[in-house]
Amino acid sequence: MSAPSNPPGVRRGPRPRTGPRAFRVGAAGAEASVLVFARGPSQAKWLGRATEWLQGEDWIDLRATREPAADGFADGPAVLDGADARSQRIMRGLGWFEVDGDGTPCDRCGLYPWQALPESLLVEDGGLLLCAGCRAPGGGRGR
Numbered sequence: 001m002s003a004p005s006n007p008p009g010v011r012r013g014p015r016p017r018t019g020p021r022a023f024r025v026g027a028a029g030a031e032a033s034v035l036v037f038a039r040g041p042s043q044a045k046w047l048g049r050a051t052e053w054l055q056g057e058d059w060i061d062l063r064a065t066r067e068p069a070a071d072g073f074a075d076g077p078a079v080l081d082g083a084d085a086r087s088q089r090i091m092r093g094l095g096w097f098e099v100d101g102d103g104t105p106c107d108r109c110g111l112y113p114w115q116a117l118p119e120s121l122l123v124e125d126g127g128l129l130l131c132a133g134c135r136a137p138g139g140g141r142g143r
Helices: 041-049 068-073 087-091
Strands: 020-028 032-040 062-066 078-080 124-125 129-130
Touching: 020 041, 020 068, 032 041, 032 068, 032 087, 041 062, 041 078, 078 087
Parallel strands: none
Antiparallel strands: 020 032, 020 062, 032 078, 124 129
């Protein structure tokens, strides 16, 4: 047995959880998934399984993986499943796409169009397919 290497008064270990974190929840091998804000992967799976996309999936088949780029959008435990414009804008900004979309991203920013977001629809401009943000002067994320 060895003595702990921590100096007195210093606690090492996982950082304290201060709020919900973002998780991508989907079934193993499935193409549909939802973005969930939860305190941990078990809560994320529980919230994700209640959505129309994942309600028929077995608990054991669900996977909850971290999506740290979305942590800033969390305002409590919630599910973003693309059912409203706010969640669609957040998911599109993170690079997500609609399952039934055509799969062609904007040639400049790389984001995919969402049918319910008119500003995301692609239009040919000078031989490129561009969304409204990229067609505007100085637009695009510069990917």
